[in-house]
Amino acid sequence: MLRLFKKGKELYKYRVLIQNLVSRELKARYRGTILGFLWSFFNPLLLMIVYTIVFGFIIPSRFPGFGENRLVYALFLFCGVLPWTWFASSSLESANVLMVQGNLIKKILFPVEILPIVVVTSNFVHFVFGLPILFLFALIMLKKFTIYILFLPVVILVQFVFALGFSLIVSSLTVHFRDVKDILGNMLTLWFFSSPIIYPVTFATIQRNKWLRLLLDINPMTHIMQGYQNCVFFGEMIRWRRLGVTFLVSLVLLVVGYAIFDRLRDSFPEEV
Amino acid sequence: MVVIDVDNVTRIYQKYSSRHRFKTFKSSFVKGDFFKALKPDELVTALDNVNFKVREGTTFGVIGENGSGKSTLLKIITGIAKPTSGRVSVQGKVSALIELGAGFHPEISGRENIYINGIMLGLTKKEIAHKFDDIVRFAQLEDFIDAPVKTYSSGMYMRLGFSIAINVNPDVLLIDEVLAVGDAAFVPKCLDRIDDFRRRNKTILFVSHDLSTVEKICDQVLWLKEGKMRMIAEPKRAIDAYLQDIAEMQEEEFEFRQKAIEEEVAKEEEVEDRREGRWGKKEIEITKVRVKSIEGKEKHVFSPDEGMQIEIDVKAKSRIKDFVFGIGIFNSQGISCYGTNTESEDFEPLSIEGTGRVICRIAKLNLINGTYYLDVATHKKDGYPYDYHRKMYAFMISSLHKDVGVFRPAHSWSFSPDIKIKPPPTKKA
Numbered sequence: 001m002l003r004l005f006k007k008g009k010e011l012y013k014y015r016v017l018i019q020n021l022v023s024r025e026l027k028a029r030y031r032g033t034i035l036g037f038l039w040s041f042f043n044p045l046l047l048m049i050v051y052t053i054v055f056g057f058i059i060p061s062r063f064p065g066f067g068e069n070r071l072v073y074a075l076f077l078f079c080g081v082l083p084w085t086w087f088a089s090s091s092l093e094s095a096n097v098l099m100v101q102g103n104l105i106k107k108i109l110f111p112v113e114i115l116p117i118v119v120v121t122s123n124f125v126h127f128v129f130g131l132p133i134l135f136l137f138a139l140i141m142l143k144k145f146t147i148y149i150l151f152l153p154v155v156i157l158v159q160f161v162f163a164l165g166f167s168l169i170v171s172s173l174t175v176h177f178r179d180v181k182d183i184l185g186n187m188l189t190l191w192f193f194s195s196p197i198i199y200p201v202t203f204a205t206i207q208r209n210k211w212l213r214l215l216l217d218i219n220p221m222t223h224i225m226q227g228y229q230n231c232v233f234f235g236e237m238i239r240w241r242r243l244g245v246t247f248l249v250s251l252v253l254l255v256v257g258y259a260i261f262d263r264l265r266d267s268f269p270e271e272v
Numbered sequence: 273m274v275v276i277d278v279d280n281v282t283r284i285y286q287k288y289s290s291r292h293r294f295k296t297f298k299s300s301f302v303k304g305d306f307f308k309a310l311k312p313d314e315l316v317t318a319l320d321n322v323n324f325k326v327r328e329g330t331t332f333g334v335i336g337e338n339g340s341g342k343s344t345l346l347k348i349i350t351g352i353a354k355p356t357s358g359r360v361s362v363q364g365k366v367s368a369l370i371e372l373g374a375g376f377h378p379e380i381s382g383r384e385n386i387y388i389n390g391i392m393l394g395l396t397k398k399e400i401a402h403k404f405d406d407i408v409r410f411a412q413l414e415d416f417i418d419a420p421v422k423t424y425s426s427g428m429y430m431r432l433g434f435s436i437a438i439n440v441n442p443d444v445l446l447i448d449e450v451l452a453v454g455d456a457a458f459v460p461k462c463l464d465r466i467d468d469f470r471r472r473n474k475t476i477l478f479v480s481h482d483l484s485t486v487e488k489i490c491d492q493v494l495w496l497k498e499g500k501m502r503m504i505a506e507p508k509r510a511i512d513a514y515l516q517d518i519a520e521m522q523e524e525e526f527e528f529r530q531k532a533i534e535e536e537v538a539k540e541e542e543v544e545d546r547r548e549g550r551w552g553k554k555e556i557e558i559t560k561v562r563v564k565s566i567e568g569k570e571k572h573v574f575s576p577d578e579g580m581q582i583e584i585d586v587k588a589k590s591r592i593k594d595f596v597f598g599i600g601i602f603n604s605q606g607i608s609c610y611g612t613n614t615e616s617e618d619f620e621p622l623s624i625e626g627t628g629r630v631i632c633r634i635a636k637l638n639l640i641n642g643t644y645y646l647d648v649a650t651h652k653k654d655g656y657p658y659d660y661h662r663k664m665y666a667f668m669i670s671s672l673h674k675d676v677g678v679f680r681p682a683h684s685w686s687f688s689p690d691i692k693i694k695p696p697p698t699k700k701a
Binding site (some may be wrong): 016017020021024027028031032043104105106107108109110232266269270 | 392
């Protein structure tokens with residue numbers, strides 16, 4: 001534990017590198033496109049427009065408690081999909097990152113955990129670029145902002161810790177078991193539907209079945225997603241207790257993930 | 273002060289046989305040998321008890337064949353790989369020229385790559401900004417520095433990598449065979465930089481196959497063979513021992529080839545048709561040809577300064593009065609380097625019957641590096657062949673000389689005093 005802490009501290013020295021690698025990732029992603037950085041805004045914007053058209057006009061969906069505005073479901077959906085995309089793409093990219101950067105690991109001495117950290121961070125930046133779109137539509141559709149939006153950073157922090165822990169595990173395991181990548185792809189789809197993203201937790205079918213409720217309760221993503229929905233969509237206070245427990249779970253995941261990563265570290269230069 | 277201390281380092285790699293190596297969960301679960309599969313059934317010892325110290329300000333060379341563990345050693349010294357047992361300690365900032373430009377991102381510009389690569393190698397942003405112009409100038413990339421690295425040629429890529437690594441200004445510089453890709457203008461520049469390093473009393477570990485460079489710049493040389501230390505000595509001695517070893521291995525290979533030829537020669541007796549490589553009715557048969565040193569020891573790898581004996585065993589079926597013995601030396605391009613026979617040197621054949629032996633002595637070969645083939649023949653004065661062996665025997669010249677051409681006449685250089693020229697460094701033997 002102490003060893004991990006020490007290594008974590010050492011990592012702090014590399015913050016400039018992390019910062020540079022993240023900005024490199026972001027620059028490289030849109031290099032060669034005409035709109036460049038604007039894509040970070042356009043992508044979520046277009047997604048939101050598609051949702052609005054599909055779920056507002058083609059298959060109007062109404063959940064109890066959403067009021068009479070039939071466009072509002074698209075916003076609810078977007079509110080969950082945006083942070084989920086951050087989580088899903090950082091997990092998937094992490095699964096590959098050690099192999100993709102294999103050359104680097106073999107030739108240069110640096111703390112390899114930087115690579116998954118960079119993946120999670122650069123996807124985080126993308127997520128942040130999507131937030132203005134979320135706020136904009138919230139303003140248009142709900143016509144109100146509540147003070148609770150200020151708690152958003154708390155939710156984001158919890159998700160960051162969770163995503164980082166998960167990415168560390170995924171990235172180090174994939175080196176030894178290449179299957180993790182494919183398993184992960186399918187698992188994320190399942191996970192997506194077992195988290196309250198396309199439906200609210202208050203959905204009647206769920207509330208009636210105690211097994212479904214339990215399943216949702218033990219899923220950390222449930223509480224994270226709920227956090228976003230509370231802050232932006234419902235304009236309610238976040239559930240401190242649930243989110244607090246989730247934060248602790250995320251911290252444990254981070255420590256365990258880092259321990260696994262650290263344990264396998266020496267094998268990376270040979271196996272990637 | 274000892275800067276690099278390699279203490280009893282052993283590195284064992286696990287080699288998974290293809291049967292046991294599992295790449296997927298599936299195979300390991302389906303066969304139920306998950307844990308069995310995890311156990312490697314073969315180990316490869318890449319480094320075996322390697323032990324040396326490098327003192328501050330010296331240049332230490334490492335030589336050896338491919339797969340002798342040189343790169344593993346460098347990786348362990350940089351800390352990228354861990355020794356299985358033993359200990360390595362390095363004092364001061366290390367910069368490794370192992371693979372240049374590792375970590376360049378192709379999509380972003382050279383400028384941004386310099387920053388990221390520099391930070392990875394341990395520089396601060398400020399230091400890089402300070403050295404930026406030097407790096408670019410040294411790499412000769414002033415006009416391309418803002419273009420994405422994917423548009424660079426491999427030479428530009430390498431120059432940029434080298435330039436960054438050398439500008440890290442390390443206390444210890446590790447160089448692994450990176451100069452091999454540079455062009456004629458860049459390599460001397462790199463060597464200059466390395467010399468500059470040496471003058472500033474920095475420590476260099478130099479791994480290379482370019483033995484003449486090793487001999488020129490190193491103070492001490494380690495020769496690795498199959499992961500074991502064969503010798504640590506001053507350069508000339510270690511390189512000579514290494515070359516000697518290579519020559520012995522080539523010798524073995526030649527012997528193997530020779531044996532195959534001899535078998536063929538033996539078979540020839542039964543098949544009486546003319547074929548490429550050997551012809552003639554064998555009125556005087558060449559039964560055996562040996563290449564030997566002047567001392568009479570059979571060998572096939574010679575230095576240009578050595579002499580050679582060609583020993584030819586012959587057998588005449590009847591008493592013959594008209595005969596000539598000849599030899600010819602051809603290089604690998606088929607160019608005749610030398611040819612002579614007893615007739616052109618005015619020997620007068622009288623008679624031959626039964627078995628006999630002809631020896632041609634060459635006092636000094638004076639040939640350049642390469643493989644050579646021998647023609648050996650017995651024939652009549654008018655050219656009618658008794659037994660002609662065309663390029664059936666081979667030998668090799670191996671030396672550090674880099675001269676070109678067909679042969680190496682004995683020579684020396686001298687200059688008038690107004691010509692400023694540095695003689696080749698003669699290392700104290």
